[in-house]
Amino acid sequence: DQQVKQNSPSLSVQEGRISILNCDYTNSMFDYFLWYKKYPAEGPTFLISISSIKDKNEDGRFTVFLNKSAKHLSLHIVPSQPGDSAVYFCAARNQGAQKLVFGQGTRLTINP
C-alpha cells in the first residue's frame, strides 16, 4: 500500500526552464511534507519542506506547493541548472509520528 506516490520515474528538462516534480498521497493524517535530493553514491539531502497549514513554501529557486484537497504536492525548480540533475524523493509524516513515508523517487535530468 503505497501512501506516497511519485508517478513519474523520470523527467527531462532543458537548462533554464522550469522543472516540476509531482507527488500524490493518500493519508489525510499527513501534516508535514519534505523533498529530498539524492546524487549517486551519496545519501539524500534535505531540500525543502512544508507544513499542512501552508500551501506554499519558497526557498531560492525551489518552491513547494501543497494542495490538501487533491492530496497533491509539487516541487518547482526555476531556473533549472545542470547541478539539479539527481533523484528527488518526496516524503510525508503522520501527525505526531516520527517516521517518514517516502515516494519512489523521480530522476530529473537537466539538459544543456
Next chain:
Amino acid sequence: DVKVTQSSRYLVKRTGEKVFLECVQDMDHENMFWYRQDPGLGLRLIYFSYDVKMKEKGDIPEGYSVSREKKERFSLILESASTNQTSMYLCASSPQHDQPQHFGDGTRLSIL
C-alpha cells in the same frame, strides 16, 4: 554541519552470515533511522529509535534487528543474511520530529 557516518560504503557477505551495519551521528540527535533503498520502491523504513535502548519497527523489519546502546550509534543487524537483502542501506538521524532527517552516504550491501 550534521555528520552521519556509516562504517562501510560497500560490503559483500555470504548467505547465512550475521551482518552488522554501523551508523554514528555527531549532533546529539534523539532519533535515528535505518532505511533500505531499492529501485522503483524508494526508501523503506526498517527500524527507528527515539532514545537509547528504545526501538520501533518500521515498515519492513522482518529479517533485521537493531541496537542502540549509546545515543550516537545505531546498528542494524541482519541475523542470517539472504540474497533478497541485497540493497542500499541508509542511516538517518534527526533532533526531534519537527526537523528534517539527515542521511549518511549509504552502505551498498551485496549478499552472495
